[in-house]
Amino acid sequence: LPVPNIELRDGNLIPQFGLGVFKVEAEETEGVVAKALEAGYRHIDTAAVYGNEAEVGRAIAASGIPRDELFVTTKLWNSDHGDPRAAFDASLEKLGLEKLDLYLVHWPVPRRGTAVRAWRGLVEIVGAGLVDSIGVSNFEIEHLRALIDETGVVPAVNQIELHPLHQRRELRAFCAEYDIAIESWGPLAQGKSDLFELPEVAEAAAAHAKTPAQVVLRWHLQHGFIVFPKSTRRKRLVENAEIFDFRLSDDEVARIDALDEQRAFGADPRTFEG
Numbered sequence: 001l002p003v004p005n006i007e008l009r010d011g012n013l014i015p016q017f018g019l020g021v022f023k024v025e026a027e028e029t030e031g032v033v034a035k036a037l038e039a040g041y042r043h044i045d046t047a048a049v050y051g052n053e054a055e056v057g058r059a060i061a062a063s064g065i066p067r068d069e070l071f072v073t074t075k076l077w078n079s080d081h082g083d084p085r086a087a088f089d090a091s092l093e094k095l096g097l098e099k100l101d102l103y104l105v106h107w108p109v110p111r112r113g114t115a116v117r118a119w120r121g122l123v124e125i126v127g128a129g130l131v132d133s134i135g136v137s138n139f140e141i142e143h144l145r146a147l148i149d150e151t152g153v154v155p156a157v158n159q160i161e162l163h164p165l166h167q168r169r170e171l172r173a174f175c176a177e178y179d180i181a182i183e184s185w186g187p188l189a190q191g192k193s194d195l196f197e198l199p200e201v202a203e204a205a206a207a208h209a210k211t212p213a214q215v216v217l218r219w220h221l222q223h224g225f226i227v228f229p230k231s232t233r234r235k236r237l238v239e240n241a242e243i244f245d246f247r248l249s250d251d252e253v254a255r256i257d258a259l260d261e262q263r264a265f266g267a268d269p270r271t272f273e274g
């Protein structure tokens with residue numbers, strides 16, 4: 001697939017498109033990842049809490065694809081902020097890898113006040129040469145500020161719920177100021193909305209002979225966001241990857257930009273504890 005790379009603030013490259021495996025059952029995961037790799041995907045986003053790291057690892061091993069052609073991300077779970085290195089080692093072992101490309105603090109869990117400690121742990125893991133890049137997920141501006149003020153280390157990415165119905169403009173502006181790349185989770189609003197039926201999306205799809213899902217994913221790409229839509233079906237895995245052969249016009253992008261309702265489908269990072 002002709003997936004562009006994005007250069008992170010630490011100088012490492014990340015493929016702008018991949019596969020997310022949230023809510024992919026463990027029994028199904030090896031097959032889904034294998035199908036995605038066959039279709040040309042080279043970037044996989046998982047997390048310790050998804051319970052499918054070992055199955056992701058098996059699909060990677062069985063694929064025979066050279067390690068340096070793959071980009072693998074996993075995440076530190078909330079109950080492991082006290083010992084990130086132990087959690088990281090367990091994830092690496094499950095994935096069957098010697099090194100990760102990107103490791104994220106999954107949630108800030110602000111009421112516990114543990115995120116800075118967790119972040120220092122990730123900084124040590126980079127220092128030990130076990131991961132190339134580190135970042136965070138679900139961090140609001142105040143959570144990012146605390147990390148940066150207290151450690152001086154700026155996350156390479158912030159993985160946040162982001163889609164046309166929830167566009168996170170203030171948070172994006174803050175991240176842009178610090179050169180923190182944005183990863184959009186739930187890029188298709190998790191299939192839980194009427195997003196695909198909205199005329200702004202449906203008309204652009206008709207104009208380009210593409211599907212509404214492809215239009216929404218293209219909108220993310222044109223904004224510079226990193227995306228890894230989830231699907232378990234071969235047909236949709238292929239469909240979601242066929243987004244590099246067309247371009248939305250400025251007007252089409254602007255019409256989708258106007259759909260922001262600040263409507264989240266996932267948990268609230270200010271209160272979520274897992």
Ligand code: NAD
Pocket residue numbers: 019020021022023045046106137138159160184185186187188189190191213214228229230231236239240266
């Ligand atoms: P998503 O927006 O990728 O939506 C996936 C759903 O959209 C599918 O289950 C299906 O119902 C539908 N879909 C997918 N392709 C389609 C197509 N071509 N046509 C029509 N419908 C289609 O939601 P997601 O899986 O929650 O997000 C993507 C990834 O982001 C996850 O798998 C995970 O890796 C990551 N994520 C991270 C967090 C976090 O807290 N960091 C939270 C949620 C998701």
